[in-house]
Amino acid sequence: MYLKKALWAEGVAAAKASPESEAEQAPAATAVQELVNSLNRQRVYREVTLALKTGLRDARAEFSFLRVRGLRSLLKFLRSVAESDSTIQLFCQTQSLSELQVVPALFQHSLKEPEDETVENLDHIFGVEPLKITSPSTDAEVALALRVLEGCCLLHSESTTLAHHHKAIPVLMNILSTRGVLEQGACLDALVSIMLDSSANQMDFEAYNGIEEVAELIRDKQGDENLRLKCGEFLLLLIGHVNGRERPPLAAIHEDVRRLLGEKSASLIWAASQFGSTLDPKERLTALHIQARRVLESLDLY
Structure with a gap:
């Protein structure tokens, strides 16, 4: 998400640069500036929600390559959000909406334990309903998901609570003990972020012998x-x-x-x-x- 300066903002800046009758124009300029600020906040909020919807749509896909694309988009988005306090606040506001929450999507898809997909019957062959198969998470996907999780928890403290509700510590400890170096490194960084000021996650870490x-x-x-x-x-x-x-x-x-x-x-x-x-x-x-x-x-x- 790379925000461009709105066209009306340039007009306001040009008007402020003119010193003519400043005392007379002050009330009007204040009203215009407040309108511009309001329009700008609405514009940024729309861009934030659009970036989240686009990234989450791919991050919830059935195929790993689509999820990787979505995770890369979300990670790029979080890095852009972190550049401004105002955009961080907007991101925190969006996380109160279930359809825009990032952490649950991570644990329901990329960080989900692989399931046994044994075919119990052949109805999908003789019927019209196809068998739904979700591709397992690749190493790169898991590492990206952990980076996104880390970013969410650092920017939005309530994300640590969401992570706890999705049994984050057991999931991450399993990754730390079974995955490769790439995922293990990202996992350690994610563990720090989800335990920051979170007593519930710290107690889980102790219970699962994290040390x-x-x-x-x-x-x-x-x-x-x-x-x-x-x-x-x-x-x-x-x-x-x-x-x-x-x-x-x-x-x-x-x-x-x-x-x-x-x-x-x-x-x-x-x-x-x-x-x-x-x-x-x-x-x-x-x-x-x-x-x-x-x-x-x-x-x-x-």
Whole structure:
């Protein structure tokens, strides 16, 4: 979604540039400006809803290649929305409408567990009704769906609640334990976003032994190096978010990390998870990567 400046906006700007009789024109100019702002908000809202409807139509399709196209469109749309506070607010408004909600569509299609499509009878051959078959999700589709989920939860806090209603943590933990590196990396980022300020999702993560799964990946010397680094970043972000809270849902996380990764690594994670509070976003990201590398180097792997 790339918004173009409306033609009437240029006219208003030109009128404001003329200094003639400013005092006389002020009330009229204010009224015109309010009208322009209202028209512009309506125009942007129509574009937001159109982009959502178009992306969701493909994201709910039966064929994977169509769903991938829809997910790419939604991801591009979310990146465009994130550029402006006003468009973020419009996006949040649309998520109160069931037909425009993105998160349920993700779990009902791209992140849906494959079903056993055993043919019980041959009525579809001898009758007029064709057998409806939905193609399974590809690796690229799952990774895209996780990126879209991450974006929705970061822009719209209520999306974490929608994710919880669709059993997000069990679904994502299954992806983390069974899928490839591409999906696992996207899954870790999505886990951070859906657990952010969501006690329900944090409790689910603890109930499904999420820390054990992440620790297993980070301890695997034969595993992908970038994935192991991302696991380190995940632990730093998670523990940093939990620290300082009274009786958080993940109250036992420090003991779990100490048990799974050893005292040295647990102490390093505990200290490093407080990094970057005064840094700008780019410096914070660099610091996160450096600390994750140190966590990997500190692991006592035997």
